[in-house]
Amino acid sequence: GQNIDQPTEMTATEGAIVQINCTYQTSGFNGLFWYQQHAGEAPTFLSYNVLDGLEEKGRFSSFLSRSKGYSYLLLKELQMKDSASYLCAVIDSNYQLIWGAGTKLIIKP
Amino acid sequence: DVKVTQSSRYLVKRTGEKVFLECVQDMDHENMFWYRQDPGLGLRLIYFSYDVKMKEKGDIPEGYSVSREKKERFSLILESASTNQTSMYLCASSLSERENTGELFFGEGSRLTVL
Numbered sequence: 175g176q177n178i179d180q181p182t183e184m185t186a187t188e189g190a191i192v193q194i195n196c197t198y199q200t201s202g203f204n205g206l207f208w209y210q211q212h213a214g215e216a217p218t219f220l221s222y223n224v225l226d227g228l229e230e231k232g233r234f235s236s237f238l239s240r241s242k243g244y245s246y247l248l249l250k251e252l253q254m255k256d257s258a259s260y261l262c263a264v265i266d267s268n269y270q271l272i273w274g275a276g277t278k279l280i281i282k283p
Numbered sequence: 284d285v286k287v288t289q290s291s292r293y294l295v296k297r298t299g300e301k302v303f304l305e306c307v308q309d310m311d312h313e314n315m316f317w318y319r320q321d322p323g324l325g326l327r328l329i330y331f332s333y334d335v336k337m338k339e340k341g342d343i344p345e346g347y348s349v350s351r352e353k354k355e356r357f358s359l360i361l362e363s364a365s366t367n368q369t370s371m372y373l374c375a376s377s378l379s380e381r382e383n384t385g386e387l388f389f390g391e392g393s394r395l396t397v398l
Contacts, residue, residue, distance in 0.1 A: 178325060205384055216287070216373070216389035261326070265384060273325030 176200045178274035180262050185280045186252055194247045194260050194277045202267020208236050208247045209261040211276065217261055220247070249279075257281045286310070289374050289390035296397050302361040304393050306374030314379060315357035316387070317341075317349060320371040329372075332357055364397045371395075 179197045186192040198206070205224040209217040223229055223238035223245060235248040249256055262274040290305035308315065314333050318326040328341030330349040338349050346368060350358045357376075361368055372393045379385025 182323075207387075209387075214391075216391045217387075218389070219386040222384075222386065263326075269384070271326075271328070273327075275323055275325050 176266060176272050178262055178264060178272055180260075180274040180277045182275070183278045183280065185282060186249075188252055188254060188281055188283050190252050191248065191250050192252060192279065194249070194279065196245045196247070196262035196274055198243050198245075198262075198264045198272070198274075200243075200264050200266040200272055203240055203243075204265040204267065204269060206236075206238055206245050206265070207261075207263040207271075208245075209263065210258050211261060212258045220260075252281050254281050254283070287374055287376055287388050287390040289372075289393045291393050292391065294393060294395045296364045296395065298365060298397060300364050300397075302364050302395065304359040304361075304372055304374075304395070306357045306359070306390055307355055308357075308374075308376040308388070309355065310376060310378065310388065311354065312376035312378045312388070313354070314377045314385070315351065316375045316377075317347075317357065317359045318373045318375065319343070320373055320392070326373065329359065361395075364395075366397050369395060369397045 177199045208220040211217040221236035228237045233250045238245045259276040259278045261276045264272045287308045316331045317329040327343050332338045332351045348360045374390040375387040377385040377387050
């Protein structure tokens with residue numbers, strides 16, 4: 175079967191750095207997304223990786239290793255507004271999106 | 284600013300009732316999707332559409348149907364609501380020549396409770 179694993183919940187301190195991991199076992203790979211979802215709101219796009227390596231976008235970076243079936247989202251200089259759920263999704267060989275259950279990130283002052 | 288609008292944020296229905304969830308996007312996107320989101324589970328695809336009048340079953344289509352009469356509007360229909368359909372329903376759209384490689388734009392969700 176196809177599977178996306180993310181930690182259920184993480185806690186970090188304002189101003190710190192946090193890394194949210196995503197491992198996947200899918201039938202093929204055509205890209206990986208990260209979305210952010212604040213409680214009660216729509217998910218919003220953060221990043222898309224299709225090649226190995228690190229993509230940096232401001233305070234957020236996303237890393238991909240296709241050989242390891244692994245990605246992480248790195249959030250720097252954490253702010254209270256970063257408290258949200260972070261969803262990892264993989265496009266498989268049939269171009270179907272497979273979603274992880276999401277990681278709830280709690281930021282403490 | 285791009286926008287996906289879902290008609291109802293909160294609905295409470297009784298078992299056996301017919302439920303319509305409407306979704307409208309103003310971005311001229313070809314692709315539209317209906318997902319449900321439940322605690323502890325990833326988003327699950329109910330139905331999707333890549334063109335007007337076209338629909339495809341997703342992973343969990345049982346108990347649901349859809350309608351896409353106009354490009355901007357994608358409706359989800361529960362013919363006879365059941366308690367196990369209590370969930371958050373998310374509509375999304377995307378613009379992509381290759382399915383699913385484009386960024387998804389989501390509506391804010393419709394939280395349905397079936398009593």
